[in-house]
Amino acid sequence: MRLRYPILWLLLGLFVAASVIVSMPGAGYARQDRDATLAPASASHPAGTDALGRDRLVRVAAAFLLSLAGSVIASALTTVAAAGVGTLAAFGRASMGWSSMVVCDVFLALPWMFLLMMVRSALPLTASPARSATITFLVLAALGWPASARAVYHGALQLKSSDWMLYARAAGLDRAGIVRHVIPSLFHLLVPQFLITIPAFVMAEANLGALGLGVGEPLPSWGGMLFELNNSPMLMQTRWVYFPVALLVVVLLLLEGVAVEA
Amino acid sequence: MNDDALLRVHLSAGYSTRATLSRIHFELQQGEVLGLVGSSGAGKSTLVLSLLGLLPWRGGRVTGEVLLGGRNLLELSEKQLRSIRGREIALIPQSPMTALNASISLRRHFEEAWNAHEKRGRAALEERVRGLMAESQLPSDPEFLRRRPREISVGQAQRVLIALALLHRPALIIADEPTSALDPVTQSQIVTLLRSLNRTHGMTLLYISHDLISVIQLCDRVAVLHQGAIVENLPVGQLGEARHPASLALLNALPVSPETLLRFRDNAVADALPQTLDYLHR
Numbered sequence: 357m358r359l360r361y362p363i364l365w366l367l368l369g370l371f372v373a374a375s376v377i378v379s380m381p382g383a384g385y386a387r388q389d390r391d392a393t394l395a396p397a398s399a400s401h402p403a404g405t406d407a408l409g410r411d412r413l414v415r416v417a418a419a420f421l422l423s424l425a426g427s428v429i430a431s432a433l434t435t436v437a438a439a440g441v442g443t444l445a446a447f448g449r450a451s452m453g454w455s456s457m458v459v460c461d462v463f464l465a466l467p468w469m470f471l472l473m474m475v476r477s478a479l480p481l482t483a484s485p486a487r488s489a490t491i492t493f494l495v496l497a498a499l500g501w502p503a504s505a506r507a508v509y510h511g512a513l514q515l516k517s518s519d520w521m522l523y524a525r526a527a528g529l530d531r532a533g534i535v536r537h538v539i540p541s542l543f544h545l546l547v548p549q550f551l552i553t554i555p556a557f558v559m560a561e562a563n564l565g566a567l568g569l570g571v572g573e574p575l576p577s578w579g580g581m582l583f584e585l586n587n588s589p590m591l592m593q594t595r596w597v598y599f600p601v602a603l604l605v606v607v608l609l610l611l612e613g614v615a616v617e618a
Numbered sequence: 619m620n621d622d623a624l625l626r627v628h629l630s631a632g633y634s635t636r637a638t639l640s641r642i643h644f645e646l647q648q649g650e651v652l653g654l655v656g657s658s659g660a661g662k663s664t665l666v667l668s669l670l671g672l673l674p675w676r677g678g679r680v681t682g683e684v685l686l687g688g689r690n691l692l693e694l695s696e697k698q699l700r701s702i703r704g705r706e707i708a709l710i711p712q713s714p715m716t717a718l719n720a721s722i723s724l725r726r727h728f729e730e731a732w733n734a735h736e737k738r739g740r741a742a743l744e745e746r747v748r749g750l751m752a753e754s755q756l757p758s759d760p761e762f763l764r765r766r767p768r769e770i771s772v773g774q775a776q777r778v779l780i781a782l783a784l785l786h787r788p789a790l791i792i793a794d795e796p797t798s799a800l801d802p803v804t805q806s807q808i809v810t811l812l813r814s815l816n817r818t819h820g821m822t823l824l825y826i827s828h829d830l831i832s833v834i835q836l837c838d839r840v841a842v843l844h845q846g847a848i849v850e851n852l853p854v855g856q857l858g859e860a861r862h863p864a865s866l867a868l869l870n871a872l873p874v875s876p877e878t879l880l881r882f883r884d885n886a887v888a889d890a891l892p893q894t895l896d897y898l899h900r
Binding site for chain 2: 518519520522523524525526527528529530533536537540541543544
């Protein structure tokens with residue numbers, strides 16, 4: 357609880373810094389400085405450049421913003437889907453409950469790295485970078501809901517059999533009244549799901565990108581920059597190639613901190 | 619047996635695997651307080667749910683009849699039952715903290731319970747709640763109603779539940795072990811409150827408890843529930859005539875005789891004090 361505000365402030369600080377860096381005049385995540393490829397830190401490139409001479413700091417900042425926005429939206433979508441499935445399964449007929457949980461189990465058992473690879477390779481290779489980013493996060497949202505739906509289902513089942521629910525019925529509340537009674541408690545159930553899914557999606561996108569299946573170039577992404585680490589000669593040239601990984605770890609820690617402290 | 623009984627119960631109930639209540643039979647007259655005593659597992663909570671038509675929600679079934687003013691509640695539709703619950707029969711539940719929804723304010727509890735049966739709007743509710751707060755000896759300031767259940771004491775929560783039960787001036791109140799979660803001082807305050815509500819409003823009360831002392835303090839008649847059947851049903855003054863082993867076990871567990879407890883009932887404390895002093899000085 358005590359760390360909640362420092363963590364939020366740090367995240368907000370990173371967000372503002374990244375926004376400033378990206379919107380500085382002359383900053384472009386795709387702009388190439390052909391005189392300085394794989395350059396170490398300098399005045400014009402504070403974190404050096406990559407193999408194509410693109411400013412690393414600008415790219416990391418843009419990747420941070422893109423991945424955060426994508427993950428937040430995908431997490432919101434997945435949480436809404438999970439809320440729908442979980443509550444319907446809990447408050448509907450018993451058969452609906454177990455059948456939707458079977459579907460969730462099947463989804464959870466799917467080898468989803470392969471599924472992602474299949475989906476991604478089904479896309480035309482010429483998909484525009486923006487489209488590939490949209491698709492990547494939509495696929496994450498489409499595959500991410502079952503775990504949350506399970507958690508919501510079990511939480512909602514507890515609500516359903518709670519004393520206050522029975523008492524609400526004893527007081528003669530109708531269906532609408534009971535729904536109004538339940539919504540604030542469901543909210544307590546959904547917020548942690550939403551928050552914990554964000555870092556999971558940031559991580560998933562980074563993994564996909566590291567396999568070359570995520571957000572398409574020239575759009576920067578965590579995964580795309582981790583891809584650089586495959587290239588060992590480059591690792592010898594400048595330590596700044598580790599900068600994206602280091603920042604990714606920090607961001608993941610902060611995001612998980614938000615989820616835990618909330 | 620009186621023909622104009624407010625509540626006449628004749629039922630058996632159970633869950634899928636076992637029968638919990640077998641041929642329960644009792645009646646409640648208008649304005650009467652019936653104490654239903656029994657040890658844990660005797661079927662008290664099942665009976666409460668049966669009377670309110672709520673047993674199906676917990677996976678049980680009921681057969682027989684629950685006649686409230688001539689209508690058999692067990693034959694009504696869920697919709698008809700809903701309009702009776704809270705309006706004609708109200709429940710004071712057992713554990714005050716879990717019976718209130720932790721996510722919403724006390725005011726919301728009153729609003730939801732009010733809207734369940736009342737078309738009249740906010741002003742009427744405000745007025746009713748003001749009266750109820752005074753009646754249940756709760757703080758009357760608006761700040762109190764803005765609180766969440768965890769921000770009040772257990773005793774206050776139980777009073778809130780009593781106020782909620784009184785909201786629609788029901789003909790019958792079922793109190794399901796309303797004092798079991800409370801400390802002794804609060805317990806006796808709640809019993810006193812229920813008794814004064816019965817005396818001043820003629821509120822009919824089915825008081826369910828495992829605590830015979832509070833039953834003797836509060837009730838006109840006592841029924842003993844044992845292993846799903848009513849084995850004794852006596853006016854409180856004739857408890858000495860109880861013969862069933864389960865009743866005797868309960869009576870034997872009392873620190874003093876029921877007659878002594880009865881002497882301290884109502885304003886009996888004030889009346890009995892000189893006698894007691896006499897007795898001590900003798």
